[in-house]
Amino acid sequence: xxxxxxxxxxxxxxxxxxxxxxxxxxxxxxxxxxxxxxxxxxxxxxxxxxxxxxxxxxxxxxxxxxxxxxxxxxxxxxxxxxxxxxxxxxxxxxxxxxxxxxxxxxxxxxxxxxxxxxxxxxxxxxxxxxxxxxxxxxxxxxxxxxxxxxxxxxxxxxxxxxxxxxxxxxxxxxxxxxxxxxxxxxxxxxxxxxxxxxxxxxxxxxxxxxxxxxxxxxxxxxxxxxxxxxxxxxxxxxxxxxxxxxxxxxxxxxxxxxxxx
Amino acid sequence: xxxxxxxxxxxxxxxxxxxxxxxxxxxxxxxxxxxxxxxxxxxxxxxxxxxxxxxxxxxxxxxxxxxxxxxxxxxxxxxxxxxxxxxxxxxxxxxxxxxxxxxxxxxxxxxxxxxxxxxxxxxxxxxxxxxxxxxxxxxxxxxxxxxxxxxxxxxxxxxxxxxxxxxxxxxxxxxxxxxxxxxxxxxxxxxxxxxxxxxxxxxxxxxxxxxxxxxxxxxxxxxxxxxxxxxxxxxxxxxxxxxxxxxxxxxxxxxxxxxxxxxxxxxxxxxxxxxxxxxxxxxxxxxxxxxxxxxxx
Numbered sequence: 001x002x003x004x005x006x007x008x009x010x011x012x013x014x015x016x017x018x019x020x021x022x023x024x025x026x027x028x029x030x031x032x033x034x035x036x037x038x039x040x041x042x043x044x045x046x047x048x049x050x051x052x053x054x055x056x057x058x059x060x061x062x063x064x065x066x067x068x069x070x071x072x073x074x075x076x077x078x079x080x081x082x083x084x085x086x087x088x089x090x091x092x093x094x095x096x097x098x099x100x101x102x103x104x105x106x107x108x109x110x111x112x113x114x115x116x117x118x119x120x121x122x123x124x125x126x127x128x129x130x131x132x133x134x135x136x137x138x139x140x141x142x143x144x145x146x147x148x149x150x151x152x153x154x155x156x157x158x159x160x161x162x163x164x165x166x167x168x169x170x171x172x173x174x175x176x177x178x179x180x181x182x183x184x185x186x187x188x189x190x191x192x193x194x195x196x197x198x199x200x201x202x203x204x205x206x207x208x209x210x211x212x213x214x215x216x217x218x219x220x221x222x223x224x225x226x227x228x229x230x231x232x233x234x235x236x237x238x239x240x241x242x243x244x245x246x247x248x249x250x251x252x253x254x255x256x257x258x259x260x261x
Numbered sequence: 262x263x264x265x266x267x268x269x270x271x272x273x274x275x276x277x278x279x280x281x282x283x284x285x286x287x288x289x290x291x292x293x294x295x296x297x298x299x300x301x302x303x304x305x306x307x308x309x310x311x312x313x314x315x316x317x318x319x320x321x322x323x324x325x326x327x328x329x330x331x332x333x334x335x336x337x338x339x340x341x342x343x344x345x346x347x348x349x350x351x352x353x354x355x356x357x358x359x360x361x362x363x364x365x366x367x368x369x370x371x372x373x374x375x376x377x378x379x380x381x382x383x384x385x386x387x388x389x390x391x392x393x394x395x396x397x398x399x400x401x402x403x404x405x406x407x408x409x410x411x412x413x414x415x416x417x418x419x420x421x422x423x424x425x426x427x428x429x430x431x432x433x434x435x436x437x438x439x440x441x442x443x444x445x446x447x448x449x450x451x452x453x454x455x456x457x458x459x460x461x462x463x464x465x466x467x468x469x470x471x472x473x474x475x476x477x478x479x480x481x482x483x484x485x486x487x488x489x490x491x492x493x494x495x496x497x498x499x500x501x502x503x504x505x506x507x508x509x510x511x512x513x514x515x516x517x518x519x520x521x522x523x524x525x526x527x528x529x530x531x532x533x534x535x536x537x538x539x540x541x542x543x544x545x546x547x548x549x550x551x552x553x554x555x556x557x558x
Contacts, residue, residue: 050269088426094358095339096350114339115332117271118357121425126269135332220264226424227354229431233423237416237437243479244445245412248296251472252305 004104005147006083006205007156007164008172010179011217012191014076014163016059021048021078023158024057027143031133051079053131056140057155062216077208077217078155078164081106081127081140082195085202088226089119089128089139097136104169104205105142110134124201124223142206169205176209183211194219201225263494265428270556276330280323281418281548282447284364285440287319288415289448291371293472295408297465298395308456308465310378313394315451316411317375320368327364341365356421363413370407377403416441422551428497429555433490435483436551442480447544449473450518450537457534470533473540474522481515484547502554505546514543 024030031054032038041047046061058079065072083105090098090106097112098119108119108128113136120128120137131138143153151157156166165172176193183191190211195204201223214221294312297305328337336344340361343350352358373393377400380390394400419437422430430436449469456462456469484506488495498506518536 052269092355092357092424094350094352094355094361095336096343096352097339112336112339112344113333114336116340116357117273117332118355118421118425120269121271121273121427121430124264124268124426126267129269130272130332137332215262215267218267220267221262222264223267224264224426224431226426226431229423229434230354230356230420232434233420233437236434237420237441240416240438240441240479240483241412244292244442244476245296247475247479248293248445248472249300251475252296252468253300 002102004169004205005167006105006142006169006172006207007080007153007166008176008196008207008209009078009080010163010165010176010209011075011077012183012188012209012211013161014059014078015161016045016061016074016076017160018048018059019158019160020057020155020164021055021059023154024140025055027146027154028056028141030054030056031131051081051127051139052129053136053138054133056080056138060218062212064212064216075212075217077210078159079218080155080206081142082125082201082207083140083142083205084124084223085198085205086225087201088122088124088224091225091227092118092122094118101144101147103142103144103147105144105147107141107144108137108139110136110138113137122226124220124225140206169203172207176207179209183209263428263432265426265431265494266558268426268428270427270558271425273330273552273556276326278545278548278552280326280330281440281552282545283319283326284323284418285415285444285544285548286448286451287316287323287371288367288411288413289444289446290319290452291316291367291374291411292408292415292445293448293452293469294374295395295404295411297468298404299401301468302464304461304463305465305468306381307461308452308469310381310394311455311462312448312452313371313374313378315448315455317368317371320364320371320414323364324368356417356424360414360417360421363410363417367407367410367414370403370410373403374400374407412441415444422555427555428494428558429491429551432492432494433487435487435490439480439483439487439547442476442483443544443547446473446476446480446515447541449476450540450544454534454537454541457537466533470522474519477515477519477522477540481511481519484511484515497558498550498554502550502557506550509546510543510550513539514546515540518543 044061051058060077062075087106097109128139152166156164195207290312294309297309328334376390377393416437419440518539521532521536
């Protein structure tokens, strides 16, 4: 198996140019929204709005302004599938369409997926959605086809500020920690890494440098794998089955008459 | 803000709600039929037969609903067979994968019991099929194994919802329990409705009424526990969904039927079918609220 590969996205140098979105759509031949008749969001420069089956990269425009708009800042973040080491989508997929590649990334095989949509509910980040053209669930593949040809993913290749960095997880973590140190030394004490270590879902192979709480970027503070509920939920259901069976036997048998057989 | 609020809805709507409801009734009807056959009186057998006759067609309907709901319905078999290797596809930790096999298994056993019920008719053209229904040995074996599948089908849908990351669904471990109990009450209500004022069902209906009273009390307690288990997440129901849950499911679907049951000493009274219809409507609304209120977050 090749060394685990992934993305390190440094949000502090993102300029919101959306070159990553365009490169992703072009390389992966993703269709336009509503057949090209997209409407503007009307409240932001962000008209992509969210990651879905035809937008595998999404540049978020987070506008933080005071009520009088005297002070403010933009937080820009190119969001993408996190390629979790413990991936919720991969766990719940009933067809085996979702698999882990030799690069430790998570890919949906569109020719196997039957569109049950369990992975959409299982993803802790809201990354996956249906592609209306293929009728299957889709998301970033970390350009699996390009990686197999020793090319870097299209988004990272197109990023003009190196906000999106591609490489081995080991190298990316070293780079990210160095960058956090650099920012903190420069006075940006809020800089930290989101998902770089194993504490979050065993590690995110696509992790981020942020300068505000995860919720501000639309990221869950404590993402979980769906299977955490499997045992307790099954145990309570089993208890209910026993109780209902007992009630049935009591109701049907204890009636002062003889059973038939 | 809870982490489940950052996830995307899977767009499971009316077909899935209908599947949850119909699947629950199929499993519940079969389970009650088995209880009638194994623990009831000889006079209960027609009502048990009705349970088998309901279960199998509803399982077929379940399969159709699930298939039509897929983004690629022609690939429904990918749930059971790996398309690349032709090996069986089973993930023990994926409720949907286990559920697909459970539905197949229940379909098989409910079909055998359906045949047994056809053979057990008074003037059946295929009397040999009676061997597939208790008290014959083979019939008892089919019924016992089928009853396990029936209970599984009644409750696994709640576990399936819990094993996600969606608000409400994954915030409580009690959905499977609630769905299973609701399946028992709704299937008893359906059998009561179909057997009402039929002479052959009279003694069985008394047993069903006793059973439904117990199960409705259990269901009410389960719903209270479900709301408590959600903690602060339950605030998402401070709207029309919550009103529907309390008034439609708990009051109209449980408390009023319980009150009607307690007054319906004479089973020919109109209170019995009214209670049954309310229980069925309440069971359907329960699934509507659980599924759509999470989808709306």
